[in-house]
Amino acid sequence: MAIFTTKENVELYYKDWGKGPVVVFCHGWPLNADSWESQMYHLADNGFRCIAHDRRGHGRSSQPWDGNDMDHYADDLAQLLNHLDVKDIVIFGFSTGGGEVARYIGRHGTKRVKKAGLISAVPPLMVKTDANPGGLPVSVFDGIRAGLIANRSQLFLDIPSGPFFGYNRPGAKPSQGVINAWWMQGMMGGHKNTHDSIKAFSETDFTEDLKKFDVPTIIIHGDDDQIVPIDAAARSSAKLIKDAKLVVYPGAPHGITDTHKDQLNADLLAFAKS
Template identity: 40%
Template structure:
């Protein structure tokens, strides 16, 4: 199985990745609390359209190793950098879903755009999740603390219910999402490192990327659903679009947070069009 070792990490980390196709490289960064497997409906399309598609498991998730510490965004971006350097990638397109948008922005902040041609933020948490005086529509602190408390007391119980909101399950059951998909997601999420699940949640909850948006200087696609109840569009995509100079915002009507699963055709059409521009 292919692993890339981040030897520059404080504690050695082995990152599992899959690498298919040829052509310009497209790197897919998954959301919380899943793995590279969440990109199932995008990988085949990207490869079919003539690109090289690389997806990987964030440290602590999927098949990658699980250090005890170092789950802040700088550590996570260093894993992305290790993949880019080890595979000697150039002219790459980095695509971050939900939490994965943070790796995109932090990578460009700390490593620059010399190896990156474009970026995409899909249902991304960028730029800030938490409610503050200057971010009044963010998630209140007590709600975020409630998530951490639930993860500490009954992690698998919380995860069992979490993906229902991810997909607006009550509205989309049978048409856009199946119970089997929820069960699949639960299996993936429940086998992630408990420590990593909590530590990465703290990272996406509390990291303020607003000062870093100016570092995103490559053409950037932002895709969000206007029915996203997990990461509302007003606090994320619209602010990101305002703060990223060379960005394009595409809104998928009626789409929830997990639009990569519920609206794959719509997302794929938008994403492939962006890759080809």
């Protein structure tokens, strides 16, 4: 196991697979680095060095009581990349991880970054506000918090069994293995950490962070994403990031790293190679 300890004494678990140009992956809520395994395997098998960490409070990393917010997530990532001294990286963020990537670039710039990708990502802002009328009502996130407190094990079965992978759509063919893997990753996370992270991914405004992107950026999103609706997310982000390339997967749900993994693997590899 590879463990890096931050200045705040938070232990971050990370995977480091393969050799070649570096690709970094940032995972979604309440998951961990395992959620990227298909993409990491594919790119590492095609000549890239793939790195993915478990965010603080998630997976095999420490579960600090405080600091479960985007600024800390971004600063933890910065310390890890500095420790590994990787340069000219391609960095991909899925869902909450897309917010982590955005805040990392917003706070630390692109001196180590060659290209970036936002996959089913939460930026620029998930929650509905006067300035963001297309967002989701805060009651949606209050409901997730209530479910987490009431019975988080059941919540972590209900989300992947339904909207996350689009298994609640007519004609869908749920995979119990995919559901179980999602549940397992969620339950590995800290209770307090995953609770706090709901506020972090839903209420953080990444607008100014996205304006600081100055590297080639790809945005990939399914247009049937029931978790992070495409209009308030990908299509809005594409307007804020200069020359961003928006790729829409027709009919695809939120969890495209699994449901559309062959297509996504090919697209990420092509982008990394370009």
